[in-house]
Amino acid sequence: MEYIIISISVVLMFSFFSLIGKLSGFEDRLQHVEHTFDQIGKERKLLDDPINDELRLLLLEGKDVAAVKKVREAFGFSIMEAKKYIDNLNH
Numbered sequence: 001m002e003y004i005i006i007s008i009s010v011v012l013m014f015s016f017f018s019l020i021g022k023l024s025g026f027e028d029r030l031q032h033v034e035h036t037f038d039q040i041g042k043e044r045k046l047l048d049d050p051i052n053d054e055l056r057l058l059l060l061e062g063k064d065v066a067a068v069k070k071v072r073e074a075f076g077f078s079i080m081e082a083k084k085y086i087d088n089l090n091h
Contacts, residue, residue: 055089 051074058067064086071082 052089055086059086059090 051070055067055070058064058070067086068079068082071077071085072079075082075085077085
């Protein structure tokens with residue numbers, strides 16, 4: 001009976017460590033994919049929405065409130081979401 005419990009424990013521990021190794025590999029792959037997408041976005045500016053040019057112009061004119069309103073109308077964001085969008089656009 002003790003041999004069965006020990007055998008099951010060993011199999012469970014082996015399975016656990018095997019899963020941890022696989023998860024670590026997936027995490028590394030995911031980081032690589034994220035890095036690749038970041039590089040593509042920087043090179044090609046694929047992630048930049050056409051409205052951003054208009055928003056940047058409003059910000060340069062000091063019309064932050066109008067920019068937030070424009071984001072809310074365009075994307076259906078809440079006030080807080082629109083403000084965060086504008087803040088991220090400034091950086």
